[in-house]
Amino acid sequence: MSLRLYDTYTRSLREFQPLREDYVGLYTCGPTVYNYAHIGNLRTYIFEDILRRTLEFNGYSVKHVMNITDVGHLVSDADTGEDKMEKGSRRTGKSAWEIAEFYSQAFREDLKRLNILEPHIWCRATDHIAEQIALIQCIEAKGYTYRLSDGIYFDTSKLPDYGYLARLDVEGLQAGARIDIGEKRHPTDFALWKFSPSGQKRQMEWDSPWGVGFPGWHIECSAMSAKYLGVFFDIHCGGEDHIPVHHTNEIAQTEACHGTRLANFWMHGYFLQVDEEKMSKSSGEFLRLQTLIDKGYDPLSYRLFCLSAHYRAKLNFTWESLDGAAISLDRLRNQVYEWGEPGDVDANYAHQFTEQVNDDLNMPRALAVTWEVARSDLPAPIRKATILYFDRVLGLGLGDWQPPKAEIPESILALVQQRQQARSEKRWAEADALRQQIAAAGYEVEDTPQGPRVKSKKSE
RNA sequence: GGCGACGUGGCCAAGUGGUAAGGCAAGGGUCUGCAAAACCCUGAUCACGGGUUCAAAUCCCGUCGUCGCCUCCA
Structure with missing residues (x-):
């Protein structure tokens, strides 16, 4: 079954064909480590994880590269303003290097908690x-x-196709420019190498043929992707905001030097909105994964929430919808757990699922198939095997999950025991009173054919 | 100001020409001494107004609304 992916460069769905025999090169733009990632950032990494898992699901061996931007990303893309790292350093009093290390670790921790493959x-x-x-x-x-007084710049007017990825209207940009372009010759020109300000020692600076300074933000991706994946590789990903500037400039750099395309496919994840508005790092307040965890949500609930929308559509975050995802996840987990040992994968449903996944990663549809299996008449072992098979793409960790083993205090167990006694003697009023008492202590009793089951209300 | 996207039941969201996937919530029901869990059933004609077509949520035009990019951003 062919895998079709949407390519931003051609603005169309294309059948995926790897460029090489041995691996699929996947480069995903990583974080600028000057602050924590917010859940909007994380949505893009979840999309990329689904993409990688889908490639592997289709039998490809993927070589996945992610960069960490720890220098050169300026506060403004107009090539003015401070370096984000240096600014973060001033804000926190730590060195730029310490900040980079700290937020890199925090980022990797977030990915891990979302079950995103490294x-x-x-x-x-x-x-x-x-x-x-x-x-x-x-x-x-x-x-x-x-060369300008503050750095070495790329002359975008020399590339006839400059801006094709974004379908940039270069002349329109010149005319309607709202920003001061400084000494630059064209609004779209960008810095390749920036000089350290004279008389000022930066924390991060290096010697170069042009003078002491630091690299521009875009050059790292062109340089590192070429090093690890070759100058022309399979898929390059990022957030939709990277289309007009960052990826456009990466393409320009690579084409200028190598005269070849950078990547065969360009794929972009769309923004998460919160109450119909974009979440922005610079606007100050933003939701982190840790914020969700602090409120009692499992990080994988957020992952499932993200899968409920197509990656190429905006997704509106509300607490109500996250609650929905949390409950769904809980049901799936419990059911998969209770189905016992897995049997064989159902070929028919496997086919349906693959069809949806391979249709440009249509996860909403893939999830619908998943629910159909969960509620089908198939024997439990078949359902289990089939859904675990799907989970290779979904990445919800359904096979690993176990019900939380709540520590039930002796006193509560005693009450439960007492209640069982009352029930067996059909003293219902007394049994109900005991249920109330247990509930007041924060526990819940469920009567099952195997006897009473006690749960902590908090661990739910 | 320039460019673009979107507007589907209470919430999230698929579907882009043939008469509306799925999840959550809500209501009803089965089961249960009670309760829970589980399962079953129920609801939208697709912002509004025109047009094209045998046929439109899906194409075209207009209106209203929302959001994004052009400033850092995934």
Whole structure:
């Protein structure tokens, strides 16, 4: 069954064909580690995880690379303003290096909690300064750069196709520019190498053929993707906001130096909105995964919530909808657990599921198939095996889950015992009173054919 | 100001020409001494107004509304 993916570059669904025999190269733009990731950022990484799992589900061996931007990402993409890392350093009093390390760890922890598979290669911008300088030299040698007082810039007017990915109206941008372009020759020109401000020592700076400074934000992705995946690889991903500037400039750099395309497919995850508005790091307050955990949600509830919408559509976050996902997840987990040992995968449903997943990662549809299986008449072992098979893509960890083993105090167990006694003697009023008493202590009794089951209300 | 997207039942959200997937919530029911769990049943004509078509949520035009990008952003 063919896998069809939406390619932003051609604005169309294309059948996926790997470029190489041995692996599918997947490069996903990682975080700028100057702050925590918020759940909107995380939505994109969940999408990319689904993509990777889908590729593997289809039998491909994936080589997944993710960068960590720890230098050069300025507060403004107009190539003015402070470096985010240096700004974060001033804010917290820690060194830029410490900040990078701290938030990198926090980010990896978030991915882990969302059951997102780790990239095979993590690469930090600061570990690849030499590669970036070499790439800039290449671009310079081909005549695409010019020097200004504050750095080396890319002359976008020299590339006829500049901005094709975003379908940029370059002339319209010139005319309607709302920002001061400074000394730059064209609004779309961007920095490849920035000089350290004179008389000022930056925490992160390096020697280069052009002077002491640091690399521009876009060059790291072109340099590192080429190093680990080759100059022309299979799929490059990121958030939709990367289409007009970041990815557009990566393409320009690679085409200028190598004269070849950067990636075969360009895929972008769309934004999460909160109460119909975008969540922004710079607006101050934002929801972290930890915020959700603190409120008692399982991180995988958020993952399931994200799967309920297509990655190429905005998703509106509300607490009510997250509650819905949490309950759904709980039901799926409990059912899968209670079905016992898995049997064989149902071929018919497997086919339906694959069809949806391979249709540009239609997870809402794939989930609908999942529910159909869960509520079908198939024998429990078949249902279990089939849903665990689906979970290779869904990544909800359904096979690993076990009911929480609540620590039930002796006193409560005694009450439960007493109630059982009362019930067996049909003293219903007394039994009900005991139920009330147990409930008041924060526990719940469920009578099952196997006897009473006690649960802590909090661990639910 | 320029560009773009979207508007589907209480909430989240599929579907982009043939008469509305799924999840959650709600109501009803089965089961249960009670309760829970589980299961079953019930609800939308798709922002509004025109148009094209045998046929439109799905195409075109207009109106209203919301959101995004052009400023950092996944």
